[in-house]
Amino acid sequence: MKKDNLVRIGKSLLQHGKHNDRIYILKMAPDDGEIIFDSIEKLQEKYSYGKIIGKIPESISSLFEKKGFIREAWIEGFFQRKENVFFMSKFFDLKRSKDQKNEVIPDKKNIFETTHHTVFPIKNLTGKDVFSLKKLYRKVFKTYPFPVHSAFYLYQTMRNNVFYSGIYDRGKLIAAASAETDFKNLNAEMTDFAVLPEYRKKGLASLLLSHLEKRMAPKGIQTFYTIARSASYGMNQVFASASYLFSGKLINNTEINGSIENMNVWFKNYSPETNF
Secondary structure (H helix, E strand, C coil), X not given: CCCCEEEEECCEEXXXXXXXXXEEEEECCHHHHHHHHHHHHHHHHHHCCCEEEEEEEHHHHHHHHHCCCEEEEEEEEEECCCEEEEEEEEECCCCCCCCCCCCCCCCCCCCCCCCCCCCXXXXXXXXXXXXXXXXXXXXXXXXXXXXXXXXXHHHHHHCCCEEEEEEEECCEEEEEEEEEEECCCCEEEEEEEEECHHHCCCCHHHHHHHHHHHHHHHHCCCEXXXXXXXXXXXXXXXXXXXXXXXXXXXXXXXXXXXXXXXXXXXXXXXXXXXXX
């Protein structure tokens, strides 16, 4: 299946395509307002996507509100701990704008403690691991928003400030996750979690999350966040138990395993007292 396209507009970055049936403003430069609105309007006229969503600095969010965008979620201190980011969306399909799924959001007060029984060491993954990583992602994800089934893509991300950690068992990669870092803005997205079915419910995702946080904090990362599948109670539970704050749901946002899914946004700000 053809993946969505990445397009640089001024100093901003967009992703668009029919795979997710959306335009996604991945990076919004404050000075690009006029050209971004012009670009997304032309793309929308041409392709008739169901949704436009963007990660928008709070300081220019009013420009998007005037264009009919609504805030679905936010992350405190996303830009160098000085400014928040808003996830702002505009729907062009009435059905897509409706949340018709009965998904439960974990609360730290009602989650259970996970006992870690793993005896497998956690490894910092490198270019030597990309084929094992590709194989793992192919087994776990039939489809995915980004081309993680490509060893070349995974290798390229490793060269561009994406850090992967993984767990091997007898030479087989059984679990992995990544931290997609933005060193300029001191934040990292904790993402791409995958655990083989036969190794689930052993606390491996929580171990990977803690491991990645401990790797990133000394590098200066101050805000950690994730955009997790709302349908995956277990994955959301991992972040709730790690003291992340739930800040909103992105309705019918992302194509995973053949369907457009809701996504939950969680974040945590780092301080020297933070317990990983």
